[in-house]
Amino acid sequence: MKKKQRPWGERFFRRFFYKYYSQNLLYELQVRARNEAVDYIQENMSDAMIWETQIDIMRHGISSSDINGLFLEFGVATGKSINLISSLVSKNVEVFGFDTFQGLPQNWSGHLAGKGQFAQKKIPKTNKNVTLIVGLFEDVLPKFILNNDKDASFIHIDCDLYASTKTILDNLDKKIKPGTVILFDEYFNYPSWKKHEFKAWQEFCLNKKITYRYLGYTSVGGTVLLQVEKRSVIK
Numbered sequence: 001m002k003k004k005q006r007p008w009g010e011r012f013f014r015r016f017f018y019k020y021y022s023q024n025l026l027y028e029l030q031v032r033a034r035n036e037a038v039d040y041i042q043e044n045m046s047d048a049m050i051w052e053t054q055i056d057i058m059r060h061g062i063s064s065s066d067i068n069g070l071f072l073e074f075g076v077a078t079g080k081s082i083n084l085i086s087s088l089v090s091k092n093v094e095v096f097g098f099d100t101f102q103g104l105p106q107n108w109s110g111h112l113a114g115k116g117q118f119a120q121k122k123i124p125k126t127n128k129n130v131t132l133i134v135g136l137f138e139d140v141l142p143k144f145i146l147n148n149d150k151d152a153s154f155i156h157i158d159c160d161l162y163a164s165t166k167t168i169l170d171n172l173d174k175k176i177k178p179g180t181v182i183l184f185d186e187y188f189n190y191p192s193w194k195k196h197e198f199k200a201w202q203e204f205c206l207n208k209k210i211t212y213r214y215l216g217y218t219s220v221g222g223t224v225l226l227q228v229e230k231r232s233v234i235k
């Protein structure tokens with residue numbers, strides 16, 4: 001006997017609900033991560049501005065930065081964000097971009113992106129006031145710091161991983177002073193956010209006795225802007 005088909009509405013509901021919604025762990029993890037980010041905002045960022053777009057938050061970060069210090073980006077990949085930053089500063093300000101262009105050096109734990117994600121076929125074209133420094137942060141930063149005596153004015157951290165963020169902060173260390181502006185691209189609002197850029201920054205501030213003020217965040221995604229207020233005397 002021919003099996004009676006369920007009405008199309010029920011079939012559609014079952015297919016959609018069971019297959020794409022009720023069993024989807026990533027969806028639930030993301031919703032929880034968003035709620036955690038909102039809790040964090042309400043507890044710690046109530047004075048921060050909410051920006052709708054990347055360019056708006058970058059413009060605000062750059063206009064809050066001391067023009068005389070270093071403008072740095074960690075995680076250049078396609079060149080999209082460094083071209084934006086370098087178009088927002090005046091033409092005589094050099095913006096330094098750091099990347100291997102070989103993608104993430106390790107898996108982004110608790111995330112979909114694995115080792116090698118964001119690898120580029122070739123080094124991207126960038127604006128004239130951009131200087132690219134190719135290599136692992138841990139290999140290229142010590143020499144860069146020896147050759148540049150300015151403090152950090154604006155730092156864009158878009159390298160996603162805890163280890164890479166820690167390497168940046170540990171190397172820049174004394175260049176991060178009251179007034180330094182930092183824009184994190186993946187600070188929160190994804191399943192493992194408490195284990196990566198966020199964690200490295202929290203640990204660094206605790207170790208170096210740094211206090212900072214949140215300036216803003218974007219309404220979608222995990223971009224967060226902050227400015228260092230005080231740090232204990234630098235030895």
Ligand SMILES: C[S@@+](CC[C@H](N)C(=O)[O-])C[C@H]1O[C@@H](n2cnc3c(N)ncnc32)[C@H](O)[C@@H]1O
Nearest residue numbers: 075076077078080081099100103136137159164
């Ligand atoms: C999300 S992508 C950056 C996206 C970029 N801002 C853009 O506009 O296209 C992250 C980048 O960080 C780089 N990266 C992560 N850890 C690194 C490390 N330790 N040394 C060098 N590059 C690293 C990867 O190669 C990758 O290109």
